Amino acid sequence: MSGTSWERSPRIAVLKHDGTLEVNEGSKLDAPYVFQREWVKQAALAPGLVGALITDGHVWLKGGDLSGKTWTDELHDTRQFVLSGARVAFLSPDRSLWAKGGSISPNYRIQTYERVQQFALDGNRIGFVTNSGKAYAQGGTLGATALFQRDNAKQIALAGTRIGVLTVDGRAWVKEGDRSATDWVNEHDDVIQLVLAGNRIAVLLADGTARVKEGGLSAGWNDLGSQITQVALAGDRIAVLSAGGALRLSQGPMEKSSFVDGPDHVVQVVMDSGVIS
Numbered sequence: 001m002s003g004t005s006w007e008r009s010p011r012i013a014v015l016k017h018d019g020t021l022e023v024n025e026g027s028k029l030d031a032p033y034v035f036q037r038e039w040v041k042q043a044a045l046a047p048g049l050v051g052a053l054i055t056d057g058h059v060w061l062k063g064g065d066l067s068g069k070t071w072t073d074e075l076h077d078t079r080q081f082v083l084s085g086a087r088v089a090f091l092s093p094d095r096s097l098w099a100k101g102g103s104i105s106p107n108y109r110i111q112t113y114e115r116v117q118q119f120a121l122d123g124n125r126i127g128f129v130t131n132s133g134k135a136y137a138q139g140g141t142l143g144a145t146a147l148f149q150r151d152n153a154k155q156i157a158l159a160g161t162r163i164g165v166l167t168v169d170g171r172a173w174v175k176e177g178d179r180s181a182t183d184w185v186n187e188h189d190d191v192i193q194l195v196l197a198g199n200r201i202a203v204l205l206a207d208g209t210a211r212v213k214e215g216g217l218s219a220g221w222n223d224l225g226s227q228i229t230q231v232a233l234a235g236d237r238i239a240v241l242s243a244g245g246a247l248r249l250s251q252g253p254m255e256k257s258s259f260v261d262g263p264d265h266v267v268q269v270v271m272d273s274g275v276i277s
Contacts, residue, residue: 008274010235011066013043013050015268017245021052022263023066029237029249029260034066045272046083053081059090084121087142091116097128099142109142122158125179129153135165137179147179159196166194172203174217185217197233197273200254204231210240214254222254235273241266 013023014033021040022033037052037060044051050062051074059075061083062068074088075081081090089099090108095115098108111126119128126138128146135153136146149156150165150173157164164174164187172191173184187194188211193204202212202224210224210231224231224240225248232239238250238257247262247269262269 008047010274011272013270014263014266015043017265017267043270044083045270047274051083082121120158125158127156127158129156157194157196164194164196195231195233200233202231232269232271234271239269
């Protein structure tokens with residue numbers, strides 16, 4: 001789909017503490033949430049697509065309207081999965097990383113035989129961190145050669161031409177440009193979660209505070225609050241999940257945005273901007 005883009009309504013998915021998955025859709029943050037599935041332990045979104053990893057290890061995917069009832073039993077024995085555009089990737093029980101692009105059908109290709117602890121998708125890029133702490137990024141066709149990025153990694157994040165790596169010492173590193181670029185910027189210390197989306201970067205710190213920035217890699221930070229357990233970004237939206245399961249959401253230019261309350265009893269939030277290119 002290189003050189004083209006299309007857009008659907010943005011979506012927000014919330015996984016509740018009782019394992020129920022609900023999703024809303026539209027330009028308004030307070031749009032009603034529609035029940036999707038029970039017994040869910042991980043959720044994922046891509047434009048026009050909802051994914052749910054069930055407690056039995058099966059991944060179910062659904063396209064079309066949120067009210068639709070037709071799901072595809074896509075995977076089984078899955079540890080973790082991610083959606084991005086037309087791609088689906090997952091970790092098998094032995095921590096091998098598999099991915100496919102195209103329609104919802106079992107046609108996966110192994111990406112690395114090394115054991116993987118975490119991975120990310122964005123467009124035609126796949127990033128992964130091996131059990132030995134090495135971060136790699138792959139671009140182009142599935143199965144292409146993955147380029148080494150950094151040692152001592154525990155998380156990788158991707159957004160456009162940006163690659164972020166969180167190292168075991170809590171440092172968040174981000175670079176932009178080609179995968180072979182070496183101009184890494186140490187964005188923040190004491191980080192436990194790194195999030196990239198467009199030209200925004202968010203970090204969740206070990207003390208439960210979160211910060212976000214917009215623009216260049218050296219732009220200043222804006223505080224998002226304290227007692228936070230997860231941060232999510234998509235387009236011009238920001239989501240922060242508190243330790244008590246309360247969700248707060250904002251939308252629009254960062255300097256003008258204000259937060260509104262979302263659902264309670266949330267354990268995971270996922271957002272999709274609705275745009276694929």
